Amino acid sequence: MDLAERRYRITRADLVRYAGASGDFNPIHWSDRIATGVGLPGVIAHGLFTMALVGRAVTEWVGHPAPIVDYTVRFARPIVVPDTDEGTELVINAVLKSVTEDGNAVLDLTATCEGEKVLAQARATVRQA
Amino acid sequence: MPLDPSYEGRTYPPTEPYRVGREKIREFTEAIGAEDQAYLDPEAALKLGYPDVVAPPTFAVLLTNSGIRQLLDDPDLGLDFSRVVHGDQRLQHDRPIHAGDVLTCRSTVEQIMSRGGHDFLTARTEVFDEDGERVVTGWSKIVVRGE
Numbered sequence: 001m002d003l004a005e006r007r008y009r010i011t012r013a014d015l016v017r018y019a020g021a022s023g024d025f026n027p028i029h030w031s032d033r034i035a036t037g038v039g040l041p042g043v044i045a046h047g048l049f050t051m052a053l054v055g056r057a058v059t060e061w062v063g064h065p066a067p068i069v070d071y072t073v074r075f076a077r078p079i080v081v082p083d084t085d086e087g088t089e090l091v092i093n094a095v096l097k098s099v100t101e102d103g104n105a106v107l108d109l110t111a112t113c114e115g116e117k118v119l120a121q122a123r124a125t126v127r128q129a
Numbered sequence: 130m131p132l133d134p135s136y137e138g139r140t141y142p143p144t145e146p147y148r149v150g151r152e153k154i155r156e157f158t159e160a161i162g163a164e165d166q167a168y169l170d171p172e173a174a175l176k177l178g179y180p181d182v183v184a185p186p187t188f189a190v191l192l193t194n195s196g197i198r199q200l201l202d203d204p205d206l207g208l209d210f211s212r213v214v215h216g217d218q219r220l221q222h223d224r225p226i227h228a229g230d231v232l233t234c235r236s237t238v239e240q241i242m243s244r245g246g247h248d249f250l251t252a253r254t255e256v257f258d259e260d261g262e263r264v265v266t267g268w269s270k271i272v273v274r275g276e
Contacts, residue, residue: 008162021153021160022191038211047215052161052187059186065167065177066225068186072268074217121217 001105001128003094006057010045010079011087018049032083044078050090050118054111057092058124061107067126069104076120079113088113094124103128132241132248132273136206139238141199146259147192149230154184161185174227181228189220189256193267196236196254206238208250208273216249217270223263231259239268246275 015029024046027034035043051073059065081087094107109122151171158168166173167183174182201208226232233256240251249272256265 014160014162017160021157023194048187048190048218049161051190051218052185055186056161056163059163059165065165065174066179066183066186066222068220068222070219070221071186072217072219075215 001061001096003061003096003107006060006092008053008056008090008092009087010049010053010081010090011085012043012081012083014087015043015045015049015081018046018052022046022048024048040078040080042080042082045081047073047075047078050075050079050111053090054092054109054119054122055124058094058107058109058126061094062126062128064127067128068124069127070125071123073109073122074120075118077116077118079118090118097123100125131243132206132208132250134241136238137241139203139206141196141203141236143257144195144199144234146231146233147195149184149226149228149232151182151228153191154182154188154228157188157191158185161187171228179225179227184226184228186222186225187220188226189222189265189267190218192226192232192234192256192265193220193254193269196234196267197252197269197271199236200238200250200252208271212274212276214272214274215269216272217268219268221266223265226256226264230264232256232264248273248275 093110097106097108111119236254239253251270254267
């Protein structure tokens, strides 16, 4: 399994699209007024969107659409997404931690944005293609 | 006011059946920028042994979120949505979700604890198919920030 680093750009448009697809319309993910009103620096990405993008990286590494048996993350720090064309960038890496008795690979995952870790204790157990 | 630990073990009635559609999987796939054809093309999914297009791994949160919604709407628990932060999420799949699945969620308050002035609540949501077979289990830990 080639665990090459993945980089995905995140813009406001991506947050709006994810809100619609997931049904999570919490305004902190699209309204600066509401986000700053609750003490955030600005609009932030859905934690589950970050989890989804890291999950996408795992499927691309494994080369299978649905390889994940068990997947856990802790949302350590919100991703602030500025209202610019560039937005921000999520950087995803993994190391093979172990192989289970039934041959599944356990991947320790890291996701960073602007040099800061946004997930903690992120791990996926995957069936190897 | 801290959450009442006696609500540990509280269960919620099953949610209305949710029918997984091809176009909803396509919409979710496009939203996360994934490109695997097995999410989009039934023929490609069939070649991998699935009866219809398969869902990306975290599509399951569309289902498990309906379980969280039941907790947030429970007047007895009295969660203050404006102070709720999503702390942890775990998804354990018995099998992938695919188009055509008709899924129902059953949620339980698994744990309530207080630490450092904040409350931590873990909800477990089990997702079952029409045959009563479990498809996925989600654990969501939410943090209710102290006032």
